[in-house]
Amino acid sequence: MQTKRIPIHSILEDHEQVEEAAGLLRQGGVVAIPTETVYGLAANAYDGAAVAKIFAAKGRPMDNPLIVHISEFDMLPDLVEDIPEAAMELARRYWPGPLTIILKKSDRIPDEVSAGLPTVAVRMPSNTVARGIIGACGFPLAAPSANLSGSPSPTTADHVLHDLDGRVEGIVISDDAAVGLESTVVSLAGLAEGERPRLLRPGAVTPEMLRDALGEIDIDPAVLHQLEEGRKAPSPGMKYKHYAPKARVILVEGDRAAYIEYANRHAKEGACALCFEEDAAGLQIPAVTYGRADAPDSEAHALFDALRRLDEEGYTTAYAHAPDKDGVGLAVYNRLIRAAAFQVVQL
Numbered sequence: 001m002q003t004k005r006i007p008i009h010s011i012l013e014d015h016e017q018v019e020e021a022a023g024l025l026r027q028g029g030v031v032a033i034p035t036e037t038v039y040g041l042a043a044n045a046y047d048g049a050a051v052a053k054i055f056a057a058k059g060r061p062m063d064n065p066l067i068v069h070i071s072e073f074d075m076l077p078d079l080v081e082d083i084p085e086a087a088m089e090l091a092r093r094y095w096p097g098p099l100t101i102i103l104k105k106s107d108r109i110p111d112e113v114s115a116g117l118p119t120v121a122v123r124m125p126s127n128t129v130a131r132g133i134i135g136a137c138g139f140p141l142a143a144p145s146a147n148l149s150g151s152p153s154p155t156t157a158d159h160v161l162h163d164l165d166g167r168v169e170g171i172v173i174s175d176d177a178a179v180g181l182e183s184t185v186v187s188l189a190g191l192a193e194g195e196r197p198r199l200l201r202p203g204a205v206t207p208e209m210l211r212d213a214l215g216e217i218d219i220d221p222a223v224l225h226q227l228e229e230g231r232k233a234p235s236p237g238m239k240y241k242h243y244a245p246k247a248r249v250i251l252v253e254g255d256r257a258a259y260i261e262y263a264n265r266h267a268k269e270g271a272c273a274l275c276f277e278e279d280a281a282g283l284q285i286p287a288v289t290y291g292r293a294d295a296p297d298s299e300a301h302a303l304f305d306a307l308r309r310l311d312e313e314g315y316t317t318a319y320a321h322a323p324d325k326d327g328v329g330l331a332v333y334n335r336l337i338r339a340a341a342f343q344v345v346q347l
């Protein structure tokens with residue numbers, strides 16, 4: 001397939017290109033679009049056949065549901081059975097932005113989107129190019145991350161081209177993702193009396209921000225731990241091997257001095273340190289940095305590109321310095337522990 005490259009940096013100046021992307025989507029095509037979290041691979045959320053092509057292009061298991069992206073609040077009522085007050089409160093505070101809300105789905109959501117679940121995941125992105133394209137379409141877009149299934153999510157147009165050129169109708173070439181990690185996912189679906197909202201996937205909207213809006217929340221055990229054998233995944237995406245480079249990643253928890261000592265002691269052919277910028281000076285093995293230890297936003301922004309660089313540079317082992325788990329750090333940790341297939345060394 002010939003993939004159309006569509007450069008869009010401003011919805012005002014690149015109006016024709018916005019129309020071109022919307023045109024491909026109206027015809028049932030699959031188009032990669034930028035969002036503030038990561039690039040998404042989009043299709044008309046109301047068109048089951050178009051959505052099925054997303055799974056084929058990514059090699060994504062069909063039982064892993066997609067997030068539906070809207071450009072204005074008025075698109076929400078058609079997607080869900082009802083809108084609880086907690087969802088209104090989250091939308092008022094954090095939409096548009098990197099927060100996905102799980103609600104009971106309406107009949108308009110095809111099974112391909114929800115993977116047969118009675119619920120649907122909805123988000124309003126803050127990226128203006130994403131919202132401009134959805135608005136031009138006039139229908140919501142179902143979109144998972146625009147990477148091949150299993151590989152790190154794409155935060156640049158180059159990452160998308162690397163994974164999907166020739167496999168989809170269009171790729172919008174735009175700016176790097178501002179956040180760099182997928183959205184926070186919180187479930188409000190079918191909460192019985194006394195049940196709390198549940199964080200299924202951490203992201204840039206932190207647990208503290210959710211508690212500010214909702215009061216106490218539950219954090220699903222799968223956020224930090226491997227799913228127990230036999231337990232049903234509350235969010236099917238959490239059961240798959242994820243974000244994994246070809247290199248073996250070992251997550252190392254400890255302070256700077258202990259981490260550097262560990263990495264140097266385990267020096268070997270093909271090994272590198274996946275570390276913070278502040279760590280690099282003391283290392284005797286090559287360093288691939290992912291942001292600054294004192295700026296968790298910079299870690300989120302840099303992580304997926306760093307994971308891809310491990311493979312580009314041919315490393316076979318990476319000792320990853322674990323981030324602090326508070327604020328956005330929880331999301332960074334959640335992705336890294338999956339990249340490490342839950343292999344953690346405590347110093």
Ligand code: AMP
Pocket residue numbers: 064065066067102114117119120121143144145182185200201234235236237238
């Ligand atoms: P991606 O956009 O590639 O990060 O994938 C979307 C994520 O949202 C996956 O982890 C899905 O499992 C999760 N998700 C989507 N819809 C639902 C849903 N209805 N219930 C629970 N999790 C969902």
Ligand code: MG
Pocket residue numbers: 144145153
């Ligand atoms: Mg994904």
